[in-house]
Amino acid sequence: MQAVRGQRGPRIWAVALGVVVIAAAGGFAARELYRQPETHTAVREQIVPVQPSTSVPLEQQPGSGIVTALGEFHEHPQSRAVWPMLQTHFDSINEKNYDKWRTTVTRARAAGFDERTWRLDYRSTRDGSILVHRMDSAPDRKLRVMVSFTSTQDIADAPPELPEPCIRWHIVLPLTREDNKWKIDVGPEGASPRHDKCGADTSAK
Numbered sequence: 364m365q366a367v368r369g370q371r372g373p374r375i376w377a378v379a380l381g382v383v384v385i386a387a388a389g390g391f392a393a394r395e396l397y398r399q400p401e402t403h404t405a406v407r408e409q410i411v412p413v414q415p416s417t418s419v420p421l422e423q424q425p426g427s428g429i430v431t432a433l434g435e436f437h438e439h440p441q442s443r444a445v446w447p448m449l450q451t452h453f454d455s456i457n458e459k460n461y462d463k464w465r466t467t468v469t470r471a472r473a474a475g476f477d478e479r480t481w482r483l484d485y486r487s488t489r490d491g492s493i494l495v496h497r498m499d500s501a502p503d504r505k506l507r508v509m510v511s512f513t514s515t516q517d518i519a520d521a522p523p524e525l526p527e528p529c530i531r532w533h534i535v536l537p538l539t540r541e542d543n544k545w546k547i548d549v550g551p552e553g554a555s556p557r558h559d560k561c562g563a564d565t566s567a568k
Contacts, residue, residue: 424529424561425491425513428457432495439498441506445538445545446495449508452547453490469541469548487517506538506545513561522558529561 419426430450436442448467455464461478493512501507511533518526534557537550 419492419513421529421561425489425515428453428489428491428493430493430495433497435497436495436508439500439506441545442498445498445506445508448545448547449493449495449510449536453493453512456485456488456490459485467547469539469546472547472549484520487520489515491515501537504540505548508536508538510534510536525558525560527560530558531561531563533557 430446430453432442432446436446439445451463452467455461455467459482461481464481465473490512491514493510496509496511498506498508511531513529513531515529518528521527521530537548538545539548540546541548
């Protein structure tokens with residue numbers, strides 16, 4: 364997974380998915396469905412806190428592809444509308460389904476991201492241990508979603524600055540309404556996602 368991927372930062376998340384956030388974002392820098400739960404209860408049953416990615420044995424990385432969330436995300440009035448989109452987004456990457464991915468991003472984000480380029484960027488990527496930490500309202504009726512997740516990939520497809528087969532990402536996704544749906548947009552939030560080798564001690568960061 365290149366640092367710039369369709370959602371992960373500069374080499375494309377220069378398009379861009381997976382945080383310009385306020386200091387309270389707690390160290391998140393920035394990165395990037397449609398299985399709509401029938402009720403709010405259904406959402407809570409499927410979105411629950413999870414253990415940090417570092418608790419998953421290396422041979423089991425990246426972990427589950429189910430998008431989970433902390434309580435702060437549930438408290439936002441748009442959580443029910445946003446969660447299915449995020450699940451579809453990560454599903455599309457794991458399934459290598461460009462058309463599905465395209466439904467989760469704005470036209471601006473998809474611009475210049477043709478299917479061939481997208482498939483090349485994500486050819487060996489698997490995303491898992493996906494945890495939504497919180498969601499905040501932003502100017503111009505937009506949203507910012509803070510997400511952490513693990514990706515595994517061939518070293519050749521890893522970011523040049525971190526050539527590792529397993530990487531833990533901390534990103535902020537900018538969301539906007541397009542075609543009456545919440546979608547991942549372009550923005551400075553996704554330009555420089557924080558990412559570390561799986562199992563690395565980030566306590567000093």
